[in-house]
Amino acid sequence: MSRQIIDCRRLLCPMPVIRVQNAIELLPDGSLVEAICTDPGALNDIPAWSRINGHRVVEARTEDGEYIIVVEVVQDSGP
Amino acid sequence: MSEQRKAAVLISGGLDSLLAARVMLEQGIHVEGINFFTGFCVEGHTHAIRKRDQKKDKRNNALWVAEQLGIKLHIVDIVEEYKQVLINPNHGYGANLNPCLDCKVFMVRKAHEWIQAKGFDFIVTGEVIGQRPMSQRKDTMPVVSGESGAEDLLLRPLCAKNLPETLPERAGWVDRERLYGFSGRSRKPQMALAASLGIEDYAQPAGGCCFLTDESYAIKLKDLWHARGNREYEMDDIMLLKVGRHLRPASHFKVIIAREEGEANFMQGYRKLYPHLKTVSHGGPFALIDGDIDDQDVELIARLVARYSQGRNADEVELSFTDLAGDTRTLKVHPMQGHEIPKEWLI
Numbered sequence: 001m002s003r004q005i006i007d008c009r010r011l012l013c014p015m016p017v018i019r020v021q022n023a024i025e026l027l028p029d030g031s032l033v034e035a036i037c038t039d040p041g042a043l044n045d046i047p048a049w050s051r052i053n054g055h056r057v058v059e060a061r062t063e064d065g066e067y068i069i070v071v072e073v074v075q076d077s078g079p
Numbered sequence: 080m081s082e083q084r085k086a087a088v089l090i091s092g093g094l095d096s097l098l099a100a101r102v103m104l105e106q107g108i109h110v111e112g113i114n115f116f117t118g119f120c121v122e123g124h125t126h127a128i129r130k131r132d133q134k135k136d137k138r139n140n141a142l143w144v145a146e147q148l149g150i151k152l153h154i155v156d157i158v159e160e161y162k163q164v165l166i167n168p169n170h171g172y173g174a175n176l177n178p179c180l181d182c183k184v185f186m187v188r189k190a191h192e193w194i195q196a197k198g199f200d201f202i203v204t205g206e207v208i209g210q211r212p213m214s215q216r217k218d219t220m221p222v223v224s225g226e227s228g229a230e231d232l233l234l235r236p237l238c239a240k241n242l243p244e245t246l247p248e249r250a251g252w253v254d255r256e257r258l259y260g261f262s263g264r265s266r267k268p269q270m271a272l273a274a275s276l277g278i279e280d281y282a283q284p285a286g287g288c289c290f291l292t293d294e295s296y297a298i299k300l301k302d303l304w305h306a307r308g309n310r311e312y313e314m315d316d317i318m319l320l321k322v323g324r325h326l327r328p329a330s331h332f333k334v335i336i337a338r339e340e341g342e343a344n345f346m347q348g349y350r351k352l353y354p355h356l357k358t359v360s361h362g363g364p365f366a367l368i369d370g371d372i373d374d375q376d377v378e379l380i381a382r383l384v385a386r387y388s389q390g391r392n393a394d395e396v397e398l399s400f401t402d403l404a405g406d407t408r409t410l411k412v413h414p415m416q417g418h419e420i421p422k423e424w425l426i
Binding site: 010013017021045049 | 114
């Protein structure tokens with residue numbers, strides 16, 4: 001399973017969400033995207049964006065003042 | 080069974096776009112949201128920066144609205160393209176530096192491009208005639224649909240009955256009879272509709288979601304443009320205008336002084352891009368300097384920053400100054416007194 005790391009340090013929301021969104025758009029089902037953020041708002045916004053767009057947050061943790069959110073890509077065929 | 084039509088709704092996070100999307104869902108339309116990020120959006124940034132705001136609910140209202148509606152939301156970064164809208168608005172500015180009409184035209188144009196690329200049928204906004212003095216008037220509504228290129232693919236469900244029929248209505252994709260005829264500045268019709276749809280929790284709308292409508296922010300942005308002799312800006316510029324106390328003791332430099340710990344932490348992220356000062360002998364603020372400065376300027380800035388430290392009444396305050404090359408030296412200065420700081424310095 002591929003894992004793409006996205007450096008969102010010093011970016012304020014919604015930029016980390018946009019980075020994750022744009023990365024996911026290009027990835028196949030089952031890929032993992034790991035966002036490393038310094039804005040605590042990302043802990044709310046990336047999971048919220050993932051929920052409404054059908055992707056799955058598999059990990060969200062705080063480590064050395066950074067917020068790490070791992071999202072599993074779920075690509076659907078749309079309506 | 081007829082084909083389910085697809086609409087892209089411009090979601091701001093406020094009540095009007097929430098209602099517009101909901102009205103479309105009620106009519107069986109497949110709805111997805113688009114939210115544009117210009118760099119001047121208020122809520123997320125100020126919450127992230129200011130420590131005293133960090134305990135507040137940090138929800139992003141656009142995401143929250145989408146989640147309540149059960150629709151997808153696409154957040155689109157338009158920071159670079161938006162510069163031309165702000166710098167050269169065809170229809171001018173509102174009360175401050177808010178190019179509301181050009182902004183709306185631009186966003187609908189981007190939405191039009193988006194629906195064409197994604198195979199959606201039409202665009203929906205939460206606009207209401209008379210709601211806003213610049214962008215939501217009877218005479219500016221056709222400007223938005225016309226100049227954006229969306230034409231009759233732009234449907235405003237909350238005031239559609241006051242406007243000519245659009246393609247989604249004519250084609251029977253949506254039932255015009257189940258749209259609304261709101262107008263004016265009153266929020267009561269929207270609040271009544273929300274109540275009738277069982278919507279109780281929504282962000283308080285006031286047009287306050289953009290820093291460009293804020294007078295003090297606009298003054299700082301004008302000062303930046305004036306000092307540089309042009310209207311260009313980068314993301315870092317517009318972010319730093321959101322934080323700190325800005326003082327311009329001379330035309331060739333300004334000082335940004337953190338007002339509290341959250342701002343200081345945020346500004347520390349810029350310490351490699353700007354010369355900066357920090358008090359050493361007393362508790363005090365972190366300060367960035369924007370401009371080309373000499374030793375005499377550094378002395379003055381140090382005295383100014385000392386004024387905002389806990390040593391403001393001391394004979395001497397020690398500060399560390401770091402230049403752009405990263406070289407640090409200490410200074411001992413007598414803090415500036417209140418009467419030595421002209422009001423004109425404060426931007």
